[in-house]
Amino acid sequence: MAGESQADCLFCKIVAGDVPATVVRESETTLAFRDINPQAPTHVLVIPKAHYPDAASLAAGAPELAADVLREAGEVAAQEKIAAEEGVPSKGYRIVFNTGAGAGQTVWHAHAHVLGGRGLNWPPG
Ligand code: 5GP
Numbered sequence: 204m205a206g207e208s209q210a211d212c213l214f215c216k217i218v219a220g221d222v223p224a225t226v227v228r229e230s231e232t233t234l235a236f237r238d239i240n241p242q243a244p245t246h247v248l249v250i251p252k253a254h255y256p257d258a259a260s261l262a263a264g265a266p267e268l269a270a271d272v273l274r275e276a277g278e279v280a281a282q283e284k285i286a287a288e289e290g291v292p293s294k295g296y297r298i299v300f301n302t303g304a305g306a307g308q309t310v311w312h313a314h315a316h317v318l319g320g321r322g323l324n325w326p327p328g
Pocket residue numbers: 213222224225236237238239240241248300301307308309310311
């Protein structure tokens with residue numbers, strides 16, 4: 204059933220504490236932890252504790268939870284001091300939801316990548 208923990212899901216295991224992670228923030232409904240293979244000086248994943256396979260199914264099935272994830276992504280950026288500052292070109296951050304294997308999704312539990320701490324190119328690869 205949508206939202207239920209999946210036994211074979213890596214991020215459900217992190218939520219359950221069965222796989223360790225470096226947690227930077229936690230709310231009742233979300234967890235934020237450092238990516239094991241960081242692509243920028245700050246690279247944090249924000250996930251809903253409930254299992255949805257990707258961002259679109261999360262937004263369709265639990266819109267308030269999707270909003271929680273986005274709000275927590277902003278809180279992570281503030282906490283990590285990567286949020287935009289006037290006149291500081293290395294500040295500002297990106298929230299990314301890779302969706303589908305062709306776009307680089309490898310874990311089928313919705314997650315926002317929060318990336319920053321360096322200048323970020325646009326368009327991304
Ligand atoms: P995706 O490729 O699905 O957009 O993102 C999955 C992310 O999860 C990748 O950036 C990958 O480095 C990260 N990741 C994979 N396994 C683990 C793990 O065991 N712990 C943590 N903290 N991150 C992981």
